[in-house]
Amino acid sequence: MDNTTAITIFAALAQSTRLDAFRLLVRHEPDGLAAGELARRLEVPHNTLSAHLNVLSQAGLVISQRQSRSIIYRASLEQMQTTLAFLAHDCCAGRPELCAPLLEALQPACHSSEEETP
Template identity: 65%
Template sequence: MDTNNAIDIFAALAQATRQEAFRLLVANEPEGLPAGEVARLLAVPHNTMSSHLAVLARAGLVRSQRQSRSVIYRANLDAIRDTVQFLVQDCCGGRPDVCQPLLDSLQPCCPPPANGASS
Protein backbone atom coordinates (compact mmCIF):
# COMPACT_ATOMS: atom_id res chain seq x y z
CA MET A 1 0.00 0.00 0.00
CA ASP A 2 1.18 3.50 -0.71
CA THR A 3 0.13 6.88 0.61
CA ASN A 4 -2.35 7.48 -2.23
CA ASN A 5 -4.13 4.17 -1.57
CA ALA A 6 -4.37 5.02 2.12
CA ILE A 7 -5.74 8.48 1.33
CA ASP A 8 -8.42 6.95 -0.94
CA ILE A 9 -9.46 4.59 1.85
CA PHE A 10 -9.59 7.34 4.46
CA ALA A 11 -11.52 9.61 2.10
CA ALA A 12 -14.07 6.86 1.47
CA LEU A 13 -14.52 6.31 5.20
CA ALA A 14 -14.65 10.04 5.98
CA GLN A 15 -18.42 10.12 5.54
CA ALA A 16 -20.82 8.76 8.18
CA THR A 17 -23.10 6.68 5.93
CA ARG A 18 -20.20 5.04 4.14
CA GLN A 19 -18.53 4.27 7.44
CA GLU A 20 -21.75 2.75 8.78
CA ALA A 21 -22.20 0.72 5.61
CA PHE A 22 -18.65 -0.60 5.79
CA ARG A 23 -19.01 -1.54 9.46
CA LEU A 24 -22.31 -3.26 8.67
CA LEU A 25 -20.65 -5.27 5.92
CA VAL A 26 -17.77 -6.20 8.23
CA ALA A 27 -20.32 -7.44 10.78
CA ASN A 28 -21.95 -9.57 8.08
CA GLU A 29 -18.81 -11.30 6.83
CA PRO A 30 -18.42 -13.69 5.16
CA GLU A 31 -21.94 -13.79 3.69
CA GLY A 32 -22.23 -10.13 2.83
CA LEU A 33 -25.49 -8.30 2.22
CA PRO A 34 -27.55 -7.29 -0.79
CA ALA A 35 -27.29 -3.59 -1.57
CA GLY A 36 -30.99 -3.13 -0.88
CA GLU A 37 -30.64 -4.66 2.55
CA VAL A 38 -27.75 -2.34 3.39
CA ALA A 39 -29.92 0.60 2.34
CA ARG A 40 -32.89 -0.68 4.36
CA LEU A 41 -30.88 -1.35 7.52
CA LEU A 42 -29.28 2.09 7.40
CA ALA A 43 -32.52 3.84 6.35
CA VAL A 44 -30.88 5.35 3.28
CA PRO A 45 -32.54 5.64 -0.16
CA HIS A 46 -31.40 2.90 -2.54
CA ASN A 47 -29.89 5.25 -5.11
CA THR A 48 -27.96 7.12 -2.41
CA MET A 49 -26.67 3.84 -0.97
CA SER A 50 -25.58 2.71 -4.44
CA SER A 51 -23.46 5.85 -4.71
CA HIS A 52 -21.91 5.25 -1.29
CA LEU A 53 -21.17 1.60 -2.08
CA ALA A 54 -19.55 2.66 -5.36
CA VAL A 55 -17.21 5.00 -3.47
CA LEU A 56 -16.28 2.19 -1.07
CA ALA A 57 -15.72 -0.16 -4.01
CA ARG A 58 -13.46 2.33 -5.85
CA ALA A 59 -11.37 2.63 -2.68
CA GLY A 60 -11.10 -1.16 -2.56
CA LEU A 61 -13.00 -1.49 0.71
CA VAL A 62 -15.88 -3.57 -0.63
CA ARG A 63 -16.42 -6.10 -3.37
CA SER A 64 -19.64 -6.92 -5.11
CA GLN A 65 -20.99 -10.01 -6.79
CA ARG A 66 -24.21 -10.43 -8.70
CA GLN A 67 -26.44 -13.23 -7.45
CA SER A 68 -29.56 -13.57 -9.54
CA ARG A 69 -31.27 -10.18 -9.34
CA SER A 70 -29.29 -8.95 -6.32
CA VAL A 71 -25.85 -7.47 -5.94
CA ILE A 72 -24.18 -8.81 -2.80
CA TYR A 73 -21.60 -6.58 -1.16
CA ARG A 74 -18.83 -7.85 1.09
CA ALA A 75 -16.19 -6.03 3.08
CA ASN A 76 -12.64 -6.40 1.79
CA LEU A 77 -10.95 -7.20 5.09
CA ASP A 78 -7.56 -7.44 3.37
CA ALA A 79 -7.81 -3.73 2.54
CA ILE A 80 -8.30 -2.84 6.19
CA ARG A 81 -5.46 -5.12 7.27
CA ASP A 82 -3.17 -3.51 4.69
CA THR A 83 -4.21 -0.03 5.83
CA VAL A 84 -3.50 -0.76 9.48
CA GLN A 85 -0.15 -2.31 8.56
CA PHE A 86 0.65 0.77 6.47
CA LEU A 87 -0.13 3.04 9.43
CA VAL A 88 2.01 1.13 11.93
CA GLN A 89 4.77 -0.26 9.72
CA ASP A 90 7.41 1.78 11.54
CA CYS A 91 5.70 1.50 14.90
CA CYS A 92 7.58 2.70 17.94
CA GLY A 93 11.03 2.78 16.39
CA GLY A 94 11.57 -0.95 16.73
CA ARG A 95 10.48 -1.13 20.39
CA PRO A 96 7.89 -3.92 20.47
CA ASP A 97 7.12 -3.29 24.15
CA VAL A 98 5.74 0.15 23.25
CA CYS A 99 3.64 -1.27 20.39
CA GLN A 100 2.24 -4.26 22.29
CA PRO A 101 -0.87 -2.49 23.70
CA LEU A 102 -1.80 -1.41 20.17
CA LEU A 103 -1.23 -4.89 18.79
CA ASP A 104 -3.25 -6.44 21.63
CA SER A 105 -6.19 -4.14 20.86
CA LEU A 106 -6.17 -5.35 17.24
CA GLN A 107 -6.77 -8.98 18.17
CA PRO A 108 -9.69 -10.53 16.31
CA CYS A 109 -13.15 -10.11 17.72
CA CYS A 110 -13.75 -13.80 17.28
CA PRO A 111 -10.84 -15.77 18.78
CA PRO A 112 -10.49 -19.42 17.86
CA PRO A 113 -12.43 -21.87 20.03
CA ALA A 114 -10.59 -23.15 23.10
CA ASN A 115 -8.91 -26.58 23.01
CA GLY A 116 -8.81 -26.64 19.20
CA ALA A 117 -12.55 -27.37 19.00
CA SER A 118 -14.32 -26.13 15.92
CA SER A 119 -17.71 -24.53 15.86
Protein backbone atom coordinates in the same frame (compact mmCIF):
# COMPACT_ATOMS: atom_id res chain seq x y z
CA MET B 1 0.59 0.80 -0.19
CA ASP B 2 1.52 4.35 -1.05
CA ASN B 3 0.26 7.61 0.45
CA THR B 4 -2.10 8.31 -2.46
CA THR B 5 -3.87 4.97 -2.04
CA ALA B 6 -4.08 5.44 1.73
CA ILE B 7 -5.56 8.91 1.29
CA THR B 8 -8.18 7.52 -1.12
CA ILE B 9 -9.15 4.90 1.45
CA PHE B 10 -9.31 7.39 4.31
CA ALA B 11 -11.36 9.78 2.19
CA ALA B 12 -13.81 6.99 1.39
CA LEU B 13 -14.24 6.25 5.09
CA ALA B 14 -14.40 9.92 6.10
CA GLN B 15 -18.17 10.08 5.62
CA SER B 16 -20.64 8.74 8.16
CA THR B 17 -22.82 6.57 5.90
CA ARG B 18 -19.82 5.04 4.14
CA LEU B 19 -18.09 4.30 7.43
CA ASP B 20 -21.29 2.74 8.81
CA ALA B 21 -21.72 0.68 5.64
CA PHE B 22 -18.15 -0.60 5.74
CA ARG B 23 -18.36 -1.50 9.43
CA LEU B 24 -21.68 -3.28 8.86
CA LEU B 25 -20.17 -5.27 6.01
CA VAL B 26 -17.18 -6.22 8.17
CA ARG B 27 -19.61 -7.59 10.77
CA HIS B 28 -21.31 -9.68 8.08
CA GLU B 29 -18.22 -11.35 6.67
CA PRO B 30 -17.89 -13.73 4.94
CA ASP B 31 -21.46 -13.76 3.62
CA GLY B 32 -21.93 -10.04 2.99
CA LEU B 33 -25.26 -8.29 2.54
CA ALA B 34 -27.53 -7.62 -0.40
CA ALA B 35 -27.66 -3.97 -1.43
CA GLY B 36 -31.32 -3.67 -0.46
CA GLU B 37 -30.72 -5.13 2.98
CA LEU B 38 -27.76 -2.83 3.50
CA ALA B 39 -29.90 0.19 2.55
CA ARG B 40 -32.66 -0.95 4.90
CA ARG B 41 -30.32 -1.45 7.85
CA LEU B 42 -28.61 1.89 7.30
CA GLU B 43 -31.94 3.61 6.65
CA VAL B 44 -30.74 5.32 3.48
CA PRO B 45 -32.36 5.45 0.03
CA HIS B 46 -31.11 2.84 -2.44
CA ASN B 47 -29.71 5.41 -4.89
CA THR B 48 -27.83 7.22 -2.09
CA LEU B 49 -26.37 3.94 -0.87
CA SER B 50 -25.37 3.03 -4.41
CA ALA B 51 -23.28 6.20 -4.67
CA HIS B 52 -21.63 5.49 -1.31
CA LEU B 53 -20.88 1.88 -2.25
CA ASN B 54 -19.33 3.09 -5.49
CA VAL B 55 -16.89 5.29 -3.53
CA LEU B 56 -16.03 2.38 -1.21
CA SER B 57 -15.60 0.08 -4.18
CA GLN B 58 -13.26 2.49 -5.98
CA ALA B 59 -11.16 2.61 -2.80
CA GLY B 60 -11.01 -1.19 -2.82
CA LEU B 61 -12.88 -1.48 0.48
CA VAL B 62 -15.91 -3.39 -0.81
CA ILE B 63 -16.38 -6.19 -3.28
CA SER B 64 -19.65 -6.82 -5.10
CA GLN B 65 -20.97 -10.00 -6.65
CA ARG B 66 -24.23 -10.63 -8.44
CA GLN B 67 -26.29 -13.48 -7.03
CA SER B 68 -29.43 -14.02 -9.07
CA ARG B 69 -31.27 -10.68 -9.00
CA SER B 70 -29.32 -9.26 -6.04
CA ILE B 71 -25.92 -7.70 -5.70
CA ILE B 72 -24.13 -8.91 -2.60
CA TYR B 73 -21.56 -6.57 -1.06
CA ARG B 74 -18.70 -7.74 1.11
CA ALA B 75 -15.97 -5.89 2.95
CA SER B 76 -12.48 -6.39 1.57
CA LEU B 77 -10.73 -7.63 4.68
CA GLU B 78 -7.53 -7.80 2.66
CA GLN B 79 -7.68 -4.07 1.92
CA MET B 80 -8.50 -3.35 5.57
CA GLN B 81 -5.51 -5.43 6.68
CA THR B 82 -3.23 -3.69 4.17
CA THR B 83 -4.41 -0.29 5.40
CA LEU B 84 -3.87 -1.16 9.05
CA ALA B 85 -0.42 -2.54 8.23
CA PHE B 86 0.38 0.70 6.36
CA LEU B 87 -0.57 2.72 9.43
CA ALA B 88 1.45 0.57 11.81
CA HIS B 89 4.43 -0.04 9.51
CA ASP B 90 6.88 2.10 11.49
CA CYS B 91 5.13 1.64 14.81
CA CYS B 92 7.17 2.36 17.90
CA ALA B 93 10.52 2.66 16.11
CA GLY B 94 11.23 -1.06 16.27
CA ARG B 95 10.22 -1.48 19.92
CA PRO B 96 7.45 -4.09 19.73
CA GLU B 97 6.67 -3.87 23.45
CA LEU B 98 5.34 -0.35 22.84
CA CYS B 99 2.95 -1.68 20.18
CA ALA B 100 1.47 -4.37 22.44
CA PRO B 101 -1.59 -2.27 23.40
CA LEU B 102 -2.29 -1.62 19.70
CA LEU B 103 -2.04 -5.31 18.85
CA GLU B 104 -4.31 -6.24 21.76
CA ALA B 105 -6.88 -3.68 20.62
CA LEU B 106 -6.90 -5.26 17.16
CA GLN B 107 -7.76 -8.71 18.52
CA PRO B 108 -11.37 -9.58 17.69
CA ALA B 109 -13.78 -9.35 20.57
CA CYS B 110 -15.75 -12.34 19.31
CA HIS B 111 -17.03 -14.67 21.99
CA SER B 112 -19.51 -17.46 21.69
CA SER B 113 -22.62 -17.25 23.84
CA GLU B 114 -21.28 -20.18 25.86
CA GLU B 115 -18.24 -18.16 26.95
CA GLU B 116 -20.29 -15.25 28.27
CA THR B 117 -21.30 -15.19 31.89
CA PRO B 118 -24.85 -14.22 32.86
